[in-house]
Amino acid sequence: MTDSTADTPTVLATGGTISCTSDADGDLVPTRGITALLDDAGLPPSSVKARDVLRLDSSTMDLADLDGLLAEIHDARGTGPVVVTHGTDSMEETAMAVDRLVGGPVVLTGAQRPADDPAPDGPANLRDAVAAAQQVVSPSVVFGGRTLPAYGVRKVHTTADAAFDAPDLARPTVLASSPVPLAGLRVDIVAAYQGADPDAVRSALDSGADGIVVAAFGSGNVGVLADGVTDALAAGIPVVVASRVPAGGVNLVYGGAGGGRSLARAGIRSAGQLTPPQARMELLCQLAVQRARR
Template identity: 45%
Template sequence: MTRRHLVVIATGGTIASRRSPDGSSAPVLGGSALLHGLAPDDDVRVVDALAADSATFTLADMQHIVDAVAEAVADDAVHSVLVLHGTDSLEETSLLAALQVGLPRIPVVFTGAQFTADDPASDGPDNIRVALAATRAAVPGVWVAFGGRVLSTWGLSKVTTDRADAFGHARRDAATVPHLPGDVSRLRVDVVALPPGADDVHLRASLAAGADGLVLEALGSGNTTPTVVAAVRDAVTAGIPVVVSSRVPRGLLVPSYGGGGGGADLAAAGAMHSPTLRPGQARILLAALLAAGADRDAIAAAVEGRTPDRMSAPRRSLLW
């Protein structure tokens, strides 16, 4: 009988980084050098998928990582998957894995670090120990182990740059995550920041660059200006889906404000509000939907939390 094993997928990030004499840091450690807390009888296969700062990850890079996850999940000899990932885009890649792999038969756990491997306060070893414990718990799903907690990926975002407990949820609600197999690597989905008094220059520049979809980082509960609303109407008329999120890290988005540039006006122009996903994850959801060939109604249903049962699988919101 073939012995089942853990697959560790290393991608770089702070957890794999050391500081150079000039004070800058870069990922230089492979996956095998990072494994802490293994049991004596653990059977491990390491895949060094990438070795980069996750801030540089394109949709193609994220797809490459998720493809490696899917390959491991499909192998009956694998009992769990651990992904070592930079924190800058960990919320995005982990959500893409949850969307594309679906509800896996085994645990898939992402982790990383806030402090480099050679920092006296390095949190990588502790995060790996917690992540390994999560893989041994054998609870199917895609999880993020960080700062002593194991969290679901849906609605997750990085909320601090300088503390070990780096991640939090927009809301603590349980979520239903659609299964959306596809390939996002060739798509362009842009996030457009909308500060107070925003004009439409950046939004229209994204359209001119050939964006397949847009996510608006709006104010408050998803509000902006009449000028932006007019540009959104043009985008939707041209067949480009527009999703509204917020720069506010916590709370439910409700498109209730009018006045020409409020959330209700954006909805009337054809935009879709994402109640809980902040811009990074809203971008991943929209890209996954487009890659899966979803039509406008299916995109709206998924973005707004009205995903049809046939496209979805239930997820737990917290492992421990």
């Protein structure tokens, strides 16, 4: 007998602005579950399989929450495409993890305006995401009328409907055939800026960091953080250099103690065009796969 639900999209709700309404103090809080979200979008419950997984502000998601979500996505992928409603604050990080550790037709979406706004954008985004899930072949973000690859996608505007963009990047192969735990690993982001203290890197090491991402100057220079970076590399801790500049990516060409080219010879890795948060998630996924294979 043929399963009539095969290939029917599964919608997993996690909270975020798309589920938010204003409380008595006027604060936005995630209150609307999946049944209400489907109703808002005019999607008949029979057209999808749906369930609530989380109900939180995505800025509060930790790696244990992400592990649980990835497991839910992986399980749902066994019966068809998946749509995830998600807060925009950390959507690019979850999108990276989904791309690296799950793959396949998974679409993330959300909203810039809450459900009780006079003109909410979430319902249209959800409708678009459900439609796109049946067309895409790899993880994507559908938002503001655009469909973007999950690998490299980033939030570029705090209020505009078209909140996300993505550079044209070659997508690496998926790291694992099923999710591996991220919880228990620690990768810190250390910012480079005028007058930065190399002890910021050492503090991350002392706190047990398994890896470090430097949000570097320009093309990948770390400035006075160089001594701390050198200490990390000597200790066998991977260091990835991402640029704090929105476009152009890392080009390790400068010499000197804090120059990217000098540190490349010492073993730093380039994040290319990934943002610091994306580079952190990429490194976390790599470390998780390595840990699982030991």
